[in-house]
Amino acid sequence: MRWSLRGSLLAAAALMLGLPAAASALDVDVTAAPYSAAGDGVTNDRAAIQRAIGDVASAGGGKVTLPAPKTYLTGNLHLRTNVELHIARGAKVKQSQEITHYADRPLRGALIDETIPWNFTFYRNYPLIYGGSVRNVKLTGAGTIEMTQLPDASQTIRTNAIGMWDVSGFEISGIHAIGGTTPYVGLYFNDNGVVRDTTLNEPGGPTVSGIEVVSSQHILVERNLMRDPDGTPGVTDDGIALSTTYGDPRATGWWRSDVPRPLVDVVIRDNIVEAECCSALAFIPWGTSAPDQRDIEFRDIRIENNVLNAPGSWDSVKCWCDNPWRGSYGPAYTAVEDDQAPMTNVTFSGNSYAGSLDGFVRARISGIQGASFHPGNPYLKNGGFEETGIAYWSKSGTARQVGAETFAAGQTGRWFGYITNFGDGYTALAQGVGLPASTSYTFRARVQTSGDPVRMYVHNQCTGATVAAKWVSGTGWSTEDLSFTTTSACSNYHVGIDSSGQTRGWGRIDDARLLGSVIEDGDPRIGYAGLWHQNVHPSDSGGTHMLAVADRTTANVTFEGNRARWRTIVGPNGGYADVWLDGVFKGTVDTYSASYGWAEIYDTGVLSRGTHVLGIRPQWAKNPLSTYTYVTIDAINVSGW
Numbered sequence: 001m002r003w004s005l006r007g008s009l010l011a012a013a014a015l016m017l018g019l020p021a022a023a024s025a026l027d028v029d030v031t032a033a034p035y036s037a038a039g040d041g042v043t044n045d046r047a048a049i050q051r052a053i054g055d056v057a058s059a060g061g062g063k064v065t066l067p068a069p070k071t072y073l074t075g076n077l078h079l080r081t082n083v084e085l086h087i088a089r090g091a092k093v094k095q096s097q098e099i100t101h102y103a104d105r106p107l108r109g110a111l112i113d114e115t116i117p118w119n120f121t122f123y124r125n126y127p128l129i130y131g132g133s134v135r136n137v138k139l140t141g142a143g144t145i146e147m148t149q150l151p152d153a154s155q156t157i158r159t160n161a162i163g164m165w166d167v168s169g170f171e172i173s174g175i176h177a178i179g180g181t182t183p184y185v186g187l188y189f190n191d192n193g194v195v196r197d198t199t200l201n202e203p204g205g206p207t208v209s210g211i212e213v214v215s216s217q218h219i220l221v222e223r224n225l226m227r228d229p230d231g232t233p234g235v236t237d238d239g240i241a242l243s244t245t246y247g248d249p250r251a252t253g254w255w256r257s258d259v260p261r262p263l264v265d266v267v268i269r270d271n272i273v274e275a276e277c278c279s280a281l282a283f284i285p286w287g288t289s290a291p292d293q294r295d296i297e298f299r300d301i302r303i304e305n306n307v308l309n310a311p312g313s314w315d316s317v318k319c320w321c322d323n324p325w326r327g328s329y330g331p332a333y334t335a336v337e338d339d340q341a342p343m344t345n346v347t348f349s350g351n352s353y354a355g356s357l358d359g360f361v362r363a364r365i366s367g368i369q370g371a372s373f374h375p376g377n378p379y380l381k382n383g384g385f386e387e388t389g390i391a392y393w394s395k396s397g398t399a400r401q402v403g404a405e406t407f408a409a410g411q412t413g414r415w416f417g418y419i420t421n422f423g424d425g426y427t428a429l430a431q432g433v434g435l436p437a438s439t440s441y442t443f444r445a446r447v448q449t450s451g452d453p454v455r456m457y458v459h460n461q462c463t464g465a466t467v468a469a470k471w472v473s474g475t476g477w478s479t480e481d482l483s484f485t486t487t488s489a490c491s492n493y494h495v496g497i498d499s500s501g502q503t504r505g506w507g508r509i510d511d512a513r514l515l516g517s518v519i520e521d522g523d524p525r526i527g528y529a530g531l532w533h534q535n536v537h538p539s540d541s542g543g544t545h546m547l548a549v550a551d552r553t554t555a556n557v558t559f560e561g562n563r564a565r566w567r568t569i570v571g572p573n574g575g576y577a578d579v580w581l582d583g584v585f586k587g588t589v590d591t592y593s594a595s596y597g598w599a600e601i602y603d604t605g606v607l608s609r610g611t612h613v614l615g616i617r618p619q620w621a622k623n624p625l626s627t628y629t630y631v632t633i634d635a636i637n638v639s640g641w
Contacts, residue, residue, distance in 0.1 A: 026062030028052045031070065039070025041094055044101045046074040057083050061136070066091045066143065075102030076159065079131040079139070087143030087175065094146045095128050095179075097157055102126070104254070109154045110181075110207075116249050117324060120158070120207075122182035124253030127163030132254060135168040139175060147179040149204050160186045164193070165255040173197050181205035183212050183237070188255040190216040199225045201234030203276075209237040210273065215244045215261040215287070215296070222267070227274040238318075239273035239308070242266065243284035244296040244341050247325060260287055260295035269304040279318035280308035280355065283363055285341035286323040293382075293391040298343040298365075303351060310355030317353065317373070319363035321534075340364055342381070342391040345432070346371075358536050361543045364522060366392040367432025369461060369492045376434015376491030378542060379523040383431075383445075383512035385415035390429065393417060394494065397427030410477045411510050412446070419454070420506035422499040430496025432461065433514060437489040442641065443482040445512035447472045447497065452505025455498050456482045462490035469500075477510070515560055519636040521546040526633065527556045539598060541567060541635035548618040548631045555633055557614040562640030564614050565603045568632050571596035575622040575629030580615030591631055592623040598634060609640050 030037040030045070030052045037048035049064070049072065056062040061082025066072055068090030075096050079085060087093055099105060106125040113119060128145065131137050139162060149156040161177040163186040164170055170193040177184045177200050184200040187193065193216070200210045210226045213219050226234035245251075246260040273280040281303065287296030308316045321340045343363060348370040357373035368376050381392040389404035396402065401421045406414045419427045435441065443458060449472055458467040468484035486493070495514065497507050519525055520542040522534065530553030532546045545568075546555070557564065566579075566589075574591030579602050589601050604614065618631035 026056045026059050028056055028062065028064050030064060030066055030072075037066075037072060039066075039072050041071035041073055043073060044075070044096060044098070045072040046077065046096075046101055046103070049074060050077055050103070053077065053080050053083055053085065057081060066093065066141075068143065073101070074128070076104055076106075076126040077129050078103065079129065079134055079137045081134045082136045084138035084140060085129065087141035087145070089142035091141070091143040092146055093128070093143070095148045095157070095159070097148055097150055099157070102157075106157045106159065108157055110158060119250055120182070122158045122160055123250040125157065125159045126254045127160035127186065129162050130254060131164045131167045131170060133166045137167060137169070138171045138173075140171065140173050142174045142176070145175060145177040147177065147181060147204060149179070149181050156181065158182045160184065162186070163254060164188065164190050166190065168192060170194070178202040179204040180208040182207065183209035184235070185211045186214070187212060187216055187219065188214045189257070189261050190219070192218045194220045194222075195224060196220070196222045197224065201226060201228045203234070203236045205236065206277070207237050208235050209241055210235045210239045212241045212243065213263065213266060215257070215263055216266070217262065217264045219266045221271065222269045224271045227272055231274070233274040233276035235273070236276040238278050238282040239275040239280040240268055240271065241282040241284055242268075242298065242301065244287040244298065246287035246290040246296050248286070249325060257287075260290035260292070262295055262297045262299060263301070264297070264299045266300070267302045267304065268306060269302070270306065272307040273309060275310045275314070277314055278310070279315040280310045281306070281317045283317075283319045283321075283343070285319070285321060285343055285363070286325065287341050288323045288339050289326045292388040293342055294389050296341045297391050298341060299345055301346045303346070303348045305350040307352050308354070312355060314355055315359055316355035316357055317360045319360050321362045321364075342366070342387065344392055345394055361536060362534050367394050367492050367494075368434070371491065374434075374491060375489075375543070376432065377522070378434055378514075378516070378518070378520055379525070380431050380433065380495070380512055380514050381524055384413045384510060385417050386413050389415060390417055393429055393431050393496070395429055396498070398424055400424070401427040402429050408448070408508065410448070411508070413510065416508050416510040418506060418508045419497060419499060422502045422504055422506070426499055428496060428498035429509065430457075430459070430494040430498070431512070432492040432494055434491040435486045435489070435493050437486055439516065440483070440485045442515040443484070443495045443512070444515055445480060446477050446510045447474070447480045448477045448508040449473050449475065450505040450507075451475050453502060454505065454507030455500040456480060457494075457496065457498060457500070458482065458484050459494040460487055460490050461492040461494055463488060467493070472507070515641040517638055517641075518542075519557060519559060519638060520544075521633050521635060525558045526636070527558070529554045545569060545632045545634040551620050553618050555616045557616070557636050558611065559614065559636060559638050560611050560641050561638045562607045562609040563604055563638070564612065565600040565637040566614065566616065566633070567598060567635045567637060568601045569596065569634060570599050570601065572626060573628035573630050574626055575631050576619040577631045578617045578619060580617070582612055588619065590623050592626040600637065
């Protein structure tokens with residue numbers, strides 16, 4: 001199904017100011033009769049607090065206050081629609097380790113079993129404070145949530161401190177969470193929410209993340225602190241994690257992932273993240289088995305004015321790019337590391353970074369800006385719109401002006417992109433690509449119009465300058481070329497079609513591609529089969545190369561031109577590979593060399609100009625002098641396009 005997105009984060013933030021809708025109806029003190037919570041840190045206060053929440057919800061909404069200076073021992077609590085749970089400054093909610101204190105019986109220990117990776121109990125155990133399928137809820141106050149553990153780790157009940165699933169409208173503000181053995185805040189499949197001014201620190205274990213935002217829309221995460229008072233890390237795993245997922249086998253408890261939702265309109269700003277391990281900010285674009293890729297896409301993500309620190313051996317910003325739940329090589333790795341959800345329009349600005357940034361180049365982001373550590377994709381993704389509509393494409397205009405459709409007469413494949421209703425104002429459909437300076441390209445696409453002019457264009461988003469443009473007005477589908485030379489290096493050149501001042505007509509686009517002298521290893525024109533891993537090296541073309549790591553791997557490169565040259569890494573551990581051209585076996589190459597380097601290991605020679613397929617098939621055999629059978633693809637250099 002398609003997940004309908006409405007509004008923007010500004011609208012969401014405005015909505016948050018009024019939560020809960022009936023906040024003035026009741027203001028209940030849980031220590032007063034008839035609730036009479038003990039607040040002594042010994043008595044189980046869960047029933048008293050939960051009864052107060054239920055009564056306020058039944059009355060139409062309001063506030064439940066946990067006054068200070070008291071400690072409220074409890075198992076998991078369920079928030080209800082239109083209820084604010086307020087933990088006063090000096091008050092503490094303390095996690096109980098007694099199973100009978102929980103409304104939803106938890107599991108003990110860290111792992112459920114080892115049938116799938118990362119099968120942790122906290123994915124099933126309900127969070128200590130939980131909102132599920134409710135709307136308009138708040139968790140506020142300057143009080144503390146203390147997570148606990150037993151001396152025997154195998155007997156410890158591990159839960160998130162706070163978890164929200166399928167919530168429409170929430171605010172989490174001011175809370176201080178300590179002692180965690182699992183992620184502090186898990187936000188799964190929500191809409192319209194704010195997490196601000198929290199302090200998440202003093203972790204009690206090695207896998208404590210800060211804030212996870214998963215498959216949610218219109219989310220603001222701001223001014224949160226993940227640092228201990230002495231300056232040491234406040235979390236021991238990913239600080240802030242952004243993710244989409246679908247069909248996740250771990251979703252067997254308090255959350256579900258059987259209906260895909262994208263991650264859209266998310267702002268991460270003014271946070272201080274000090275992570276002991278892994279990354280300060282993680283992108284986890286999984287969910288690629290969803291029927292419609294738009295439903296698991298990252299889109300319109302802004303990372304602004306954050307401190308993102310991780311140890312030097314770990315990552316300030318990282319992409320866990322490979323969906324582990326899909327592929328023929330078991331759950332830990334899939335067929336290729338390009339198995340990641342679409343990511344479109346990601347902006348970094350004003351952040352400071354400590355830790356590695358090298359690996360983030362693996363992220364396939366169309367329209368990235370402000371990240372010096374990511375040059376942008378130098379190729380078009382989903383140029384035929386076959387990955388279900390406008391995934392990877394940026395749109396300007398209203399919902400009735402721009403999108404994708406299926407089955408137009410004369411169009412190839414199932415899908416095409418369109419712009420229409422020019423009278424409503426400017427509209428455009430374009431994709432962001434990262435290109436170096438002073439380099440020539442051709443933007444090629446099949447275009448159809450109503451007969452009124454439509455503009456093909458290339459725009460440098462870094463400088464605000466239009467680099468090239470061409471008007472098209474044919475009423476039948478025709479292949480159009482727009483050649484240009486880049487004016488400066490920019491991670492976000494927009495190539496596409498727009499209305500550009502026209503007040504009537506429509507335009508369609510299909511089979512869009514960007515032709516240049518290099519096809520990088522991540523380009524969709526290279527079709528990988530088998531298990532390949534993408535590695536990073538500063539001497540690589542584009543910063544990365546693909547490495548075949550299992551038997552029966554192949555790569556087929558579709559290129560337009562009259563010559564192609566395969567660039568690879570050669571070295572003491574290089575192996576043999578067979579080469580095919582247009583289905584004809586051309587021989588075996590040896591990537592062994594006594595010393596490491598980069599070389600054009602195979603040259604097709606001059607061919608007839610047109611579309612050709614270069615096949616690369618690692619043999620998993622080697623020169624007797626070689627120590628292993630590695631075969632890599634760094635790039636394919638192309639002439640005559």
